[in-house]
Amino acid sequence: MRRSGLNPDELTIAAIIDAVSGPGSKVLVLQIHTLAIRLGLSLSAYTGSALLRGYTSLRDLRGLERVFKEILLKDVVSWNVLIMGYMKLGFVEDGERAFAEMPERNIMSQRNVFSWTVMINGYVQCREFKVALLLFREMVESWSNRPSHYTFSSVLKACAASSSLLMGRQVHSMISKRGMACDVVLSTSLIDMYAKSGDITAASGVFKSMPVKNTASWNSMIGGFARHGLGVEALEEFERMxxxxxxxxxxxxxxxxxxxxHAGLVEEGEKQFMLMGRFGITAEKEHYACMVDLLARAGQLDKAERLIKGMPFEPDFVIWGALLGACGLHSCLELGEVAAKGISRLRREHPAAYDVLCRVHGEKGDWTSVMELRRLMRKTKAKKQDASSWIE
Incomplete structure (x- = not known):
């Protein structure tokens, strides 16, 4: 295009930036930015918004802020992209500041539904679930900003992650009262929220009412049954899928x-593990971790150990942790020490290893070893993990 003597316009620059953006394209984004400046296009809101997306993909905070300052007339899109950039990069306070500075009423840049949704979703990504729900409540109280499908989906994620069943039910009621059709994404979010918040019956009801389903919705329902220890129901749902x-x-x-x-269905679990290849799926560490957990919980510790040794990759913290927990459950000291050493190699001085080994030694009456482990915990400043629970 350039060789033909034609100069790119705003649309061309934006399209090129969106096409090349990514962690390994820093030089390209900088070159396109330089070209936009030479052509006098960098000051427009349209080109500026594209550059903001580009610098966000590079995780370049300084570049993001510099481009925003250069935009002469900032519209709602440029403000939203700036806020989204801050939240994606983990700069929550800067995102809050930009959201607060964004004009409430302005022909060019007043807050819209997308602005609120970006902030709510940003809080969810940063695991600030309570703040996300408080912001949603503030949004609802503002009559000029009615939540969209994407807003509700983000809020339901916050409800699911914080087990806020009451809030989740209120959101579901709000969706119904507004006559908003539940698409596959929104319905799947509702299933996930109800299942993670303890109401598997409601989750099943939403799932059955879906006229159209996809793999994600089936996964949410099967995962919900798994979380509630309903192994048979999960297998039946898989068959229907x-x-x-x-x-x-x-x-x-x-x-x-x-x-x-969770249901102790060892034979069925082994059958499903072998079935993966039939669907062209290669077992990853997560699948092996589940199998180790399945076998170890059932007391088949030797079989679990053989599975770990036969894996095509090194076991991670989750796999060793599953074996260690089962060793504590079945008072298997020898294998428990192997698992504890595996954890220590990955996460030095992790308290879980000390805790389980102390319990196993104590059950065997080996108090000398217990005292030695306690001494090591004090020396390495490894603290016992506190138990916790959530009550809405």
Missing amino acids: VQCGYKPDQVTFINLLSACA
Whole structure:
């Protein structure tokens, strides 16, 4: 295009930036930015918004802020992209400041539904679930900003992550009262929220009412059954999924294996693990971790150990942790020490290893070893993990 003597316009610059943006394209983004400056296009809101997205993809905070300052007339899109950039990069306070500075009423840049949704979703990504729900409440009280499907989906994620069943029910009621049609994404968010908040019956009700489903919705339902220890129901749902012509993915089998582990269905779990290849799915560490948990919980510790030794990759913290927890449950000291050493190699002085070994030694009456482990904990400043629970 340039060789033909034609100069790119705003649309061209924006399209090129969106096409090349990514962690490994820093030089390209900088070159395009330089070209935009030479052509006098960098000061427009349209080109500026594209450059903001580009610098966000590079995780370049200084570049992001510099481009925003250069934009002469900032519209609602440029403000929203700036806020989204801050939240994606983890600069929550800067995102809050930009949101507060964004004009409430202005022809060019007044806050809109997307602005609120970006902030709410940003808080969810940063695991500030309570703040996300408080901001949603503030949004609802503002009559000029009615939540969209994307807003509700982000809020339901916050409810699910914080087990806020009451708030989740209120959001579901709000969706129904507004006559908003629940698409696959929103319905799946509702299933996930109800399942993670303890109401598996409501989750099942939403799932059954869906006229159209996808793999993600099936996964949410199977995962919900797994979380509630309903292994048989999870397996039955999987059978229906396959019969309806939906192809399972890696997440499907993680949920299935987890369901078998929580329900003690060893034979079924082994069957599903072997079935993965039939669907063209290669077992990853998460699947092996579920299998180790399944076998170890059932007391088949030797079989779990053989599985770990036969894995095509090194075991991670989750796999060793599953074995260690089962060793504590079945008072297997020898294998527990192997698992504890595996954890220590990955996360030095992790308190879980000391805790389980102390318990196993104590059950065997070896108080000398218990005292030695306690001494090591004090020396390395490894603190016992506190238990916690959530009550809404």
